[in-house]
Amino acid sequence: MLVLVSGEGATDMGxxxxxxxxxxxxxxxxxxxxxxxxxxxxSLGYSFLPLGLMHFVSKxxxxxxxxxxxxxxxxxxxxxxxxxxxxxxxxxxxRLSQELADDSGxxxxxxxxxxxxxxxxxxxDEWRDKRDSMLEGFAFEGFDHGVPMVPNPKSEAWLLCAxxxxxxxxxxxxxxxxxxxxxxxxSLKAQLAEALGEAPNAEGLAELxxxxxxxxxxxxxxxxxxxxxxxQACLCSxxxxxxxx
Amino acid sequence: MLLRRIEVxxxxxxxxxxxxxxxxxxxxxxxxxxxSTVLQAVDFLAxxxxxNISGWLAQRQWKVGDLGSKLxxxxxxxxxxxxxxxxxxxxxxxTFNRVSMRCTQESVTLGGLVVLRVDEGRLAMxxxxxxxxxxxRSMTGKIGFxxxxxxxxxxxxxxxxxxxxxxxxFMRQTKSLDLLAPQYLRQRxxxxxxxxxxxxxxxxxxxxxxxxxxxxxxxxQLRRCYPQLTRIHTSSLRSGWKQLEIGEVxxxxxxxxxxxxxxxxxxxLMAILSEILTDDQFLLFxxxxxxxxxxxxxxxxxxxxxxxxxxxxxTHSPMILNYLDDEVARAGVQYLYKTPQGFTxxxxxxxxxxxxxxxxxxxxxxxxxxxxxxHLYEEILTMQAKTPEQTDARPR
Numbered sequence: 001m002l003v004l005v006s007g008e009g010a011t012d013m014g015x016x017x018x019x020x021x022x023x024x025x026x027x028x029x030x031x032x033x034x035x036x037x038x039x040x041x042x043s044l045g046y047s048f049l050p051l052g053l054m055h056f057v058s059k060x061x062x063x064x065x066x067x068x069x070x071x072x073x074x075x076x077x078x079x080x081x082x083x084x085x086x087x088x089x090x091x092x093x094x095r096l097s098q099e100l101a102d103d104s105g106x107x108x109x110x111x112x113x114x115x116x117x118x119x120x121x122x123x124x125d126e127w128r129d130k131r132d133s134m135l136e137g138f139a140f141e142g143f144d145h146g147v148p149m150v151p152n153p154k155s156e157a158w159l160l161c162a163x164x165x166x167x168x169x170x171x172x173x174x175x176x177x178x179x180x181x182x183x184x185x186x187s188l189k190a191q192l193a194e195a196l197g198e199a200p201n202a203e204g205l206a207e208l209x210x211x212x213x214x215x216x217x218x219x220x221x222x223x224x225x226x227x228x229x230x231x232q233a234c235l236c237s238x239x240x241x242x243x244x245x
Numbered sequence: 246m247l248l249r250r251i252e253v254x255x256x257x258x259x260x261x262x263x264x265x266x267x268x269x270x271x272x273x274x275x276x277x278x279x280x281s282t283v284l285q286a287v288d289f290l291a292x293x294x295x296x297n298i299s300g301w302l303a304q305r306q307w308k309v310g311d312l313g314s315k316l317x318x319x320x321x322x323x324x325x326x327x328x329x330x331x332x333x334x335x336x337x338x339x340t341f342n343r344v345s346m347r348c349t350q351e352s353v354t355l356g357g358l359v360v361l362r363v364d365e366g367r368l369a370m371x372x373x374x375x376x377x378x379x380x381x382r383s384m385t386g387k388i389g390f391x392x393x394x395x396x397x398x399x400x401x402x403x404x405x406x407x408x409x410x411x412x413x414x415f416m417r418q419t420k421s422l423d424l425l426a427p428q429y430l431r432q433r434x435x436x437x438x439x440x441x442x443x444x445x446x447x448x449x450x451x452x453x454x455x456x457x458x459x460x461x462x463x464x465x466q467l468r469r470c471y472p473q474l475t476r477i478h479t480s481s482l483r484s485g486w487k488q489l490e491i492g493e494v495x496x497x498x499x500x501x502x503x504x505x506x507x508x509x510x511x512x513x514l515m516a517i518l519s520e521i522l523t524d525d526q527f528l529l530f531x532x533x534x535x536x537x538x539x540x541x542x543x544x545x546x547x548x549x550x551x552x553x554x555x556x557x558x559x560t561h562s563p564m565i566l567n568y569l570d571d572e573v574a575r576a577g578v579q580y581l582y583k584t585p586q587g588f589t590x591x592x593x594x595x596x597x598x599x600x601x602x603x604x605x606x607x608x609x610x611x612x613x614x615x616x617x618x619x620h621l622y623e624e625i626l627t628m629q630a631k632t633p634e635q636t637d638a639r640p641r
Contacts, residue, residue, distance in 0.1 A: 062606075067607070072608060072610075074611060074614050081614075082615060082616065082617055082620075084607055084612075085603050085606060085607070089606055092606070181627055183627055183630070
């Protein structure tokens with residue numbers, strides 16, 4: 001089984017050293033990719049990253065595929081506003097995952113990372129609409145093993161839950177109510193920097209996940225639990241061929 | 246020549262308002278955001294260079310008191326227009342006095358040098374000789390006559406330097422069809438006076454006065470949308486009324502229909518396409534999508550984007566935006582919104598980060614319809630706080 005991941009940049013899912021798609025040594029895994037790997041290891045008993053089983057595709061490549069998708073998806077009674085971006089990206093990654101599955105002859109689980117909102121705090125139902133629209137996007141392409149990785153409002157909230165100095169892993173749900181805007185007073189990004197004692201960087205954050213300092217088993221936030229449950233279900237079904245709840 | 250920028254203070258909801266314009270500009274925004282007001286302001290500006298402001302007000306059934314903002318106590322209306330001709334920037338500034346109905350203060354600046362000024366009832370022109378304008382005339386003195394609008398509405402061609410004459414011509418050849426309505430398009434008229442009315446009135450006479458070549462070109466263009474159309478027929482009736490009829494063929498049957506029986510969309514398209522055939526340099530259309538079925542949107546947009554004129558339209562239609570190339574959309578789609586105080590502001594829609602990101606994966610129209618415009622204000626404020634030099638940085 002392979003995992004295909006895609007994100008927004010180096011500080012979340014990671015980046016390729018030299019191309020749009022990569023795996024193994026060509027992939028510099030970011031903290032979110034390491035979280036995927038940590039959960040996978042717990043669920044299946046082995047790690048994808050060191051074995052070169054985690055593939056990565058860049059945001060620009062996913063966007064390129066998404067742009068060419070027909071038909072257009074217009075908001076209306078059946079589709080809420082502010083969800084098309086998530087729907088189309090999921091459709092694109094669904095297609096790319098299907099291609100990887102065909103080329104490799106292996107089962108593929110796809111994980112698509114997007115912040116729920118980088119401008120403000122997203123209300124709970126807005127976050128759910130975005131996540132659901134990713135699931136619909138994967139389903140639209142007939143791809144069953146798609147996992148939305150949509151932190152509310154952004155990945156710093158998940159990391160901060162583990163890394164905050166006062167009561168780590170406790171009362172983390174309230175972090176989902178904070179603004180995703182980096183320019184907001186005491187933004188999540190600023191809080192994370194304060195907790196770390198330095199500006200966060202991709203390599204440092206990834207190491208904190210790899211070392212277990214950020215423990216996926218202990219993060220109790222609705223957006224994280226939704227991601228983790230879906231990933232675990234897809235990983236198990238990737239092995240058994242049957243997708244659970 | 247290209248109208249690059251306008252600034253407006255105290256015209257209806259426009260105060261502290263500025264707008265950057267491209268070759269093709271499309272205004273979007275919620276109802277009541279001020280889109281139509283912008284078209285009216287540009288039309289008013291254009292009228293300043295023709296004079297007869299009273300006539301303009303009468304045409305719109307407005308009073309002079311309707312011009313100013315209801316939210317302010319100011320009386321005068323201030324405008325800035327920036328145009329470019331090649332590498333030269335032409336800047337006109339004017340203060341319109343609602344009592345005297347003229348610009349009591351105005352100036353024209355060329356490449357940073359003032360070349361015309363009106364102040365305290367005096368005109369000074371050719372104050373500074375400037376490079377590349379050997380035809381500058383020098384003139385100074387008290388203005389001894391009454392007029393409405395800009396002093397440029399009154400001066401003869403021969404006293405104006407070439408570039409200012411070109412600027413005035415551009416403004417005079419700015420044409421607004423912001424009230425285009427089928428009931429006016431259907432009317433029989435005697436003569437057009439060389440132009441369509443704001444609502445499309447005088448269409449029958451306007452088409453009657455087209456040259457054969459222009460008429461054939463219009464028929465050709467319309468036939469791309471309505472293959473059954475054979476000809477546009479106009480005739481002069483007794484007492485000079487001009488009648489418009491459309492010839493169509495269905496199978497082997499030929500039908501001639503009078504304008505009052507022709508569908509709204511065809512009449513609107515005919516008015517828009519015939520306007521493109523004129524010498525006008527800047528065309529304004531409100532709610533361009535009205536009456537146009539989806540199959541014709543691409544054709545209409547192509548005609549407007551590729552026309553020789555500069556074009557400003559408003560729309561609510563994602564379909565219109567979806568037929569714009571990304572570069573045209575990024576440069577030309579301006580989002581209008583109101584501040585909590587009720588004043589209209591503009592921002593390039595695809596410069597808003599969350600919207601720009603959507604354009605990476607979907608068409609401009611999909612991005613519009615997917616965006617909750619009611620939530621954008623907060624993001625625009627954040628964006629402006631980050632880049633104050635790009636937005637609303639004009640001194641007040």
